[in-house]
Amino acid sequence: MTTTATEHLLRADGVTVRFGGLTALDDVGLQVAPGSVVGLIGPNGAGKTTLFNVLSGVLRPTAGTITWKGAPPPGRRTHHLARTGIARTFQGLNLFSMMTVLDNVVAGADRLATGGPFSLITGLGRHHRDERELRARAMAALERFGVAEYAHRMPGTLPYGLQKQVALARACVSEPELLLLDEPASGLSGEQIGALADQIRGFSRDMAVVLVEHHMDLVMEVCDHIVVLNFGRVISTGTPQEVQADPQVTEAYLGTPADTSGDVNGAAR
Numbered sequence: 001m002t003t004t005a006t007e008h009l010l011r012a013d014g015v016t017v018r019f020g021g022l023t024a025l026d027d028v029g030l031q032v033a034p035g036s037v038v039g040l041i042g043p044n045g046a047g048k049t050t051l052f053n054v055l056s057g058v059l060r061p062t063a064g065t066i067t068w069k070g071a072p073p074p075g076r077r078t079h080h081l082a083r084t085g086i087a088r089t090f091q092g093l094n095l096f097s098m099m100t101v102l103d104n105v106v107a108g109a110d111r112l113a114t115g116g117p118f119s120l121i122t123g124l125g126r127h128h129r130d131e132r133e134l135r136a137r138a139m140a141a142l143e144r145f146g147v148a149e150y151a152h153r154m155p156g157t158l159p160y161g162l163q164k165q166v167a168l169a170r171a172c173v174s175e176p177e178l179l180l181l182d183e184p185a186s187g188l189s190g191e192q193i194g195a196l197a198d199q200i201r202g203f204s205r206d207m208a209v210v211l212v213e214h215h216m217d218l219v220m221e222v223c224d225h226i227v228v229l230n231f232g233r234v235i236s237t238g239t240p241q242e243v244q245a246d247p248q249v250t251e252a253y254l255g256t257p258a259d260t261s262g263d264v265n266g267a268a269r
């Protein structure tokens, strides 16, 4: 997708992150256009999680800027970003184990509420109408992700694949414009990853997606644009075909100069 600077939802410019003497990210740039799926890949230790944490507001960069629709995001914490229109999933799912599946998803809907997340979860406070509406939205999200029948179960009692669907429902219930997915394929079977690919393509009808993922087949199948990091620097960007054909990418993954096929499929699993 070709875009101008003003069309980008999220943009990172010159992002540098240092941990003591270690430079985890060095002058990294990235743009996410509306409705696009952007993959963030690279060998272990390349800086993907660090960049994801910067994009999601968990980590403030040592240098560089993040802009959301051309302006600085209003706050750095996850709930600030949710209110902006950014939602994320976590590698470790981060579901609340003492809350039902439904309440977990209601908690993700707080950007749509006027009474705040606490009133939604507890039912206390002024906004009972909000609560009813958002419970209905949360149920609709659970239905969309095929887990409505588990609404009143505790998440820990569900198989991992279903918990992942609950986490996706929680992220999507706020109707974000950008969804940040942190290794969504980890722990899933081949069949589940195939279904996830269809879901991610479906998401891009409503929202942009940034995907950090080691599963190369998934990345190559769903992404419009890929950014490849190595040792904290962007070494390649482009379409899946372009980065697969880039000798620098093959070299980064395999540690040897590229052969003519330049195929990185499977190299990082």
Ligand SMILES: Nc1ncnc2c1ncn2[C@@H]1O[C@H](COP(=O)(O)OP(=O)(O)OP(=O)(O)O)[C@@H](O)[C@H]1O
Binding pocket: 019, 022, 023, 024, 042, 043, 044, 045, 046, 047, 048, 049, 050, 051
């Ligand atoms: N909190 C931290 N303190 C010190 N060093 C860190 C910290 N977080 C990450 N690093 C270092 O920064 C570099 C980039 O790490 P990061 O986790 O972002 O890589 P990654 O591409 O996500 O790797 P992986 O694929 O293994 O998850 C690594 O050298 C890592 O050891």
